[in-house]
Amino acid sequence: MTIPAQRVPGEPTGAAAPAMSLRGLVKHFDARLAVSGISLDVPAGSFYGLLGPNGAGKTTTLSMAVGLLRPDAGQAVLLGYDVWHSPSEAKALVGVLPDGVRMFDRLSGPELLAYHGLLRGMPADVVDRRARDLLDVLELRAAGRTLVVDYSAGMKKKIGLACALLHAPRLLVLDEPFEAVDPVSAALIRDILQRYVTGGGTVVFSSHVLEVVERLCSHVAIMSDGVLRLHGTLAQVRGDRPLQDVFVQVVGGRVATGSELAWL
Amino acid sequence: MAVSVGSFVRLKLRVTGNGLRGRPARIAVFVLGAVAAGFAAVAGYAIFAVPGLLEEPRAAALLFPFGGAVVVLGWLFLPLLFFGVDDSLDPAQFALLPIPRRRLLAGLGVAALAGLPALATLAATAGTVHSAARLGGAGAAFVQLFGILVGLLLCVAVSRALTSAFATALRSRRARDLATVLLAVVAASLGPAQLLLLGMVNRADWEGAARIAAVVGWTPLAAPYTMGLDVVAGQAWAVPLKLLIVLLVIAGLLFWWSRTIEGAMAGTAGSRRRERTGTADTRGPVDRLLPRWAPRSRFGALLARETRYWWRENRRRATLITLAVAGVFLPVSTAFGTQGAGAGGLAVLVGAIAPIGLANQFGYEGSAYATNLATGVPGRLEVHSRAAAHALFTLPMLLLVAIVTGFATSRPESIPAQFGTLLATYGVGLALVLPVSVVFAYALPDPNTPFALSSGGGISKALPSLGSMVGALLGAVPVLVTAYLLGPAWLWLGLPIGAGYGLAAYLAGSHLAGALLDRRMPELLSAVSTR
Incomplete structure (x- = not known):
């Protein structure tokens, strides 16, 4: 843990090193600038929501943060380990749920969990015990030998989350964990994540569902067009307005005046 | 109206x-x-x-x-x-x-x-x-x-x-x-x-x-x-x-x-049927993934997943079937056509064709490779496990080809040496194909549409794998020359020499491929992800 605590003004200062620390991340796709110089500190023990409209660069940022996408510039430090210089140490402490990425979906749910567990170097009996627990809690036991490719979208999210949780990581990075999840499962996932944070874990997740973010998060960052527009604790970002208003204003969306679509 | x-x-x-x-x-x-x-x-x-x-x-x-x-x-x-090509009036x-x-x-x-x-x-x-x-x-x-x-x-x-x-x-x-x-x-x-x-x-x-x-x-x-x-x-x-x-x-x-x-x-709306549910399987998740003999380790998990994929992923299955048909028919048909003269040579060809199925091995499962990347699987381990799973299917097939060729040419005594030659070709082919699969990986179309043809640039994408096939044949030339020089002794020495040659080539090639993979894992993931 040699990373000096670099503090952004306005950030609540804690003695502990940040769980995730991004410095000047840049990514081009051909000519398009997808992410332009994002710097962000995620305090350990926080529930951090990354908000932004579609195409804001959330997935690109998180992919660079966990080592799935090589940034053109900048660095990402997870729990004190640089993802690109000491990847194995960093990756061992992090659980990832990518979005828009396939899983090894020709395995059944239990097989996929066992695969993840063994890849993480866990002993077989621990993998078995935890996998059974997760399948029970996430109500995936009933799927039996169904291959993950035949799961519904919500079930795929749940098995993906189970895979990310299996090795009890200290940091969870989740890309759109509530997308396509039914309300009952969403409530379940929220409970699990909240208990995880209470137990000392850190969660970073992206979403464009403001209600979820407002309900869960201790910290919020708002992105658009590859730039971090606003970040801090929920109270700092929100002020005394609804998060919805802040979001629309920061992102620069248009507000209906009432004159268009008058025939509707 | x-x-x-x-x-x-x-x-x-x-x-x-x-x-x-x-x-x-x-x-x-x-x-x-x-x-x-x-x-x-x-x-x-x-x-x-x-x-x-x-x-x-x-x-x-x-x-x-x-x-x-x-x-x-x-x-x-x-x-x-x-x-799907003419879906103008669907x-x-x-x-x-x-x-x-x-x-x-x-x-x-x-x-x-x-x-x-x-x-x-x-x-x-x-x-x-x-x-x-x-x-x-x-x-x-x-x-x-x-x-x-x-x-x-x-x-x-x-x-x-x-x-x-x-x-x-x-x-x-x-x-x-x-x-x-x-x-x-x-x-x-x-x-x-x-x-x-x-x-x-x-x-x-x-x-x-x-x-x-x-x-x-x-x-x-x-x-x-x-x-x-x-x-x-x-x-x-x-x-x-x-x-x-x-x-x-x-x-x-x-x-x-x-x-x-x-x-x-009615299109694809509705009518989702549940497949294979309910059958009680009381084994633990690890035992379900791994066969009894596989080690309970990272290598075991990778190997087990990869073997499952050769069976369960339709493109891979198609590759295996094509290889099996070619492997049996090429020697047999030429043996009948040429009274046995050309069969041995064509059997060598089978050894060179076999590794081609791995030329775009990372393309098969596409962005699912993110799992291995996020969990930090080292390049060498990745390459070895994939080659091992492929060999698990291929080696019995090569043995079969050697036996079929031996009997088709009415020279059963040549079967071990023939198998040795095949192993040499297969090893050299793997040594060439594995680095190719890391460097020249490309995204394949969605595996769930059966008749999707890969989009454009087919020839240029296939060139590296064709090159490695030719390379495998050339690489096997020393073994063939040795066979010629040794004469009758080859019948006894063919298997150890061929196997050793193939193994050495494989070790060198997989070492290179592993090192390459360690350097370009995220780039590989981008290359095989469909955007």
Whole structure:
């Protein structure tokens, strides 16, 4: 843990090193600038929501943060380990749920969990015990030998989350964990994540569902067009307005005046 | 508001035209298709007209039934191969419109007639009319003309009914997987079937062929194309009977089509069936993933997942099937063709072809590689586990090839040495293919559409893997030279020398591939992810 605590003004200062620390991340796709110089500190023990409209660069940022996408510039430090210089140490402490990425979906749910567990170097009996627990809690036991490719979208999210949780990581990075999840499962996932944070874990997740973010998060960052527009604790970002208003204003969306679509 | 049959035709032409607008690549493909159709039409006409020009009724009696059957079978199978290419009038698009089913069938049928394939077929089979006129005069020509028109109707009915039925059947992933595998089997057996056919032709038995042709002429496949010949042969009584056969078949196909089209119109909405649920499996997750013998480690997990994928992923399964068919048929067919001389050489070819299935191994599962990347699997481990899983399937197959070759050439004593040579080629091939798979990886189309063809640049993408195949053959030359120099001693030394050579090559190649992979894991993930 040699990373000096670099503090952004306005950030609540804690003695502990940040769980995730991004410095000047840049990514081009051909000519398009997808992410332009994002710097962000995620305090350990926080529930951090990354908000932004579609195409804001959330997935690109998180992919660079966990080592799935090589940034053109900048660095990402997870729990004190640089993802690109000491990847194995960093990756061992992090659980990832990518979005828009396939899983090894020709395995059944239990097989996929066992695969993840063994890849993480866990002993077989621990993998078995935890996998059974997760399948029970996430109500995936009933799927039996169904291959993950035949799961519904919500079930795929749940098995993906189970895979990310299996090795009890200290940091969870989740890309759109509530997308396509039914309300009952969403409530379940929220409970699990909240208990995880209470137990000392850190969660970073992206979403464009403001209600979820407002309900869960201790910290919020708002992105658009590859730039971090606003970040801090929920109270700092929100002020005394609804998060919805802040979001629309920061992102620069248009507000209906009432004159268009008058025939509707 | 009633929809006339003509509006279906107009709609089809409009959709085709709009599809071309402003897309040079599409236009080029369309022009190529038109040229190919024109070529097929001219060539078909010429071939069918030859018996008439030569005044050879016996040739016509052979050619028309077989040629006609090929045309109908073409209409049967080509739409399956190119399913989705001509989706200009997909029944699903009419699901929400208030069109009576009878009119919909008529419209879609007529629209199918207004296309390049139908025109080309008509033009090609018109050659039979030419022949009939030369052989039997105006009467025969008229009957034959009627025959080819009915034949065209049959072709369209066959293809429409079958695609419609398939659209319903292909809804479940399991059925789509099966279809891909069947297609692979068909494609893989084309070569051997051709050899078999050539063999039959060589053993020319014209009497037998003529008898078969006469029978084929009475099946719906060729009945429409032999009517004119019956007039020529003075058995005009056969014409109404054949007509009845064909019309009955067309009616049956149309009935089948009308039954399946509603399923096809419903599209992929709804009708999700649960597959394989409930069966109690009390084993723990780890035991479900790993076979008993596999180590409970990272390597074991990777190996087990990879072996599962060779069975469960349809493209990989297709690769294995093709390899198996090629591996057995290449040596056997050449052994029979050349009295055993060429079989050994072709067996070596099998060893070089085998690793090609790994040339784009990371493309098979695409972005799922993110799992291995996020969990930090080292490059060397990744490469070894993948090669080991492939060898698990390939080595028994190579042994089989060696045994088959040994017996096909009546030299069973050469089996161990032959196996050694195969191992050497396979090892060199792996050594070349593994780095290629890391450096030249590319994204494959969505694996859930069975007939999706990979998009563009096929040749340039395939070049590295073809290069490594040639390289594997060249790399095996030292072993072959050693075999030649050692003479009879090779029978004993072939296996250890070949295995050692192959293993050494593999170790060097996998070492390089692992180092390359360590350096470019995220780039590899981007390369195989479809955007």
